[in-house]
Structures are given as structure tokens and as C-alpha cells.
Amino acid sequence: MPPTKIKAIILKKIDFRETSVIVHLLTDSTGKISGLMKGVRCVSKKIPPIAYQEGACIEAFVYLKSRPGLELVTKPAVLEIFNFHSDKLVLWKKILFLVDKLVPASRFNSKEIYELVFNIGKLIPSIKNHRAVEIYITEKLLFLLGFGPFLEKCLVCGSQDQLNFFSGKLGGVVCSKCQAGESTAFKIPAKHIDVLRFFSKIPADNLSMVKYIPDQLFENLMKCLNEIIHYHINE
Numbered sequence: 001m002p003p004t005k006i007k008a009i010i011l012k013k014i015d016f017r018e019t020s021v022i023v024h025l026l027t028d029s030t031g032k033i034s035g036l037m038k039g040v041r042c043v044s045k046k047i048p049p050i051a052y053q054e055g056a057c058i059e060a061f062v063y064l065k066s067r068p069g070l071e072l073v074t075k076p077a078v079l080e081i082f083n084f085h086s087d088k089l090v091l092w093k094k095i096l097f098l099v100d101k102l103v104p105a106s107r108f109n110s111k112e113i114y115e116l117v118f119n120i121g122k123l124i125p126s127i128k129n130h131r132a133v134e135i136y137i138t139e140k141l142l143f144l145l146g147f148g149p150f151l152e153k154c155l156v157c158g159s160q161d162q163l164n165f166f167s168g169k170l171g172g173v174v175c176s177k178c179q180a181g182e183s184t185a186f187k188i189p190a191k192h193i194d195v196l197r198f199f200s201k202i203p204a205d206n207l208s209m210v211k212y213i214p215d216q217l218f219e220n221l222m223k224c225l226n227e228i229i230h231y232h233i234n235e
């Protein structure tokens, strides 16, 4: 089979043997793949290290096997460096780790997830509120992967009233009448649920409008999202 041309964000890089690297790639078209870049660290190959650096966005060719496994990746070329410093680098690394953890290593149409991560990478230099980015990307990723959070009606009875409990196991809100029967549901102020709804609806460009997220609000929203991860995504 001829190689497939891909665009990808390097989620993780591990040096392999003397001159090679293994990379986890979030591609724009074929899901997440584990790739072997043979001999790229060899000086004579003249491949700039930036072309296989964690966090970089590259174009490359991949020899896709019939089943996912370690695929051969060749001719990496940089499209976008995404080279951040200090706290912005910490945030970017956190995002790469999260995406690598949540996105399964399988073949699927990953265009939307790729664009989400790429756009966040482009926005990082201009965004001051890192909490907003963290909530936004975790929520969007979970939603694109089909895990929720589902916030419009009680996931047990369908009611739209008194939605002030959340269950990570069910993947969304539970009303105060049904919560007694759901041992995993925990209480959360309805106005905090409103903020989760807000983040699910805005485009990434609007994140710079979010000025301040108090500790308690941030903790509650991350608790909701992390509970979904805890119940549905095991490493």
C-alpha cells in the first residue's frame, strides 16, 4: 500500500534505540497512531529536531498497516512549531497529555479533535485564563468522543427542573428527585452547571473573553469532567 500523507500533532515522543523515535500522533484524518520515525536523530538525515518534537504540528507520510500497531512514519516536516515557554508550556504539555490519555489509539475520523487541539495551540499565546482553556478542552474532547457531559435534562427521568446533581457514571446531570437512587451523583449548584453549558457552546475564539474563574467553580467543573474520565476512560 502506498503511504498516506497526514497532518498530525505530536502528543508524545520517546527516543528509541540510537537514532529513532516513537511518537504518538493525533492525525487530522486517521485517528491516533503510534509511529516509528526511523533514524531521524541521525545527523546525516538532516531532519530538524523540531520535526519530531513533542507538541509540534507536522506533515508526514505513514505506512498504515491493516491493523493499528506501530506504523512507519517518514519525511516529517514542520507545519507549526507550537514552541511555548514557562506557564504556557506547562499548559500545552498538560493538554497533550490529556489528549493522549483520552483519545484511543484507533482509526477513526479525527478531523474535529485535531482541529480543536490545533486551534487551542494557536490561541495559547493570547489567552491569559488557563483554567478556562483546561475546562474547555476537557469538555470538548469528552463530547467529541461521545462521553458527554449531557446537561439539558435529567439523565434518569428526563425532567428539566432542579438539575443540581451530576453523575460522572451517567455522563451528565441528574435532578434532585432522582439523585437518591444514583449513588454516584453529587450536588453541584445549578449556576455551575450553567457555566458548563456555556463552555460547551462557545467557539474557542471566545475563550479570551472569560476573565476569572473562582476556585470553587473551577474545582466543581473539573470534578464533573474528571468523574466522567474516571468512569469511562481507563488507561
Ligand SMILES: [Zn+2]
Residues within 6 Å of the ligand: 154, 155, 156, 157, 158, 159, 174, 175, 176, 177, 178, 179
Ligand atoms: Zn430526574
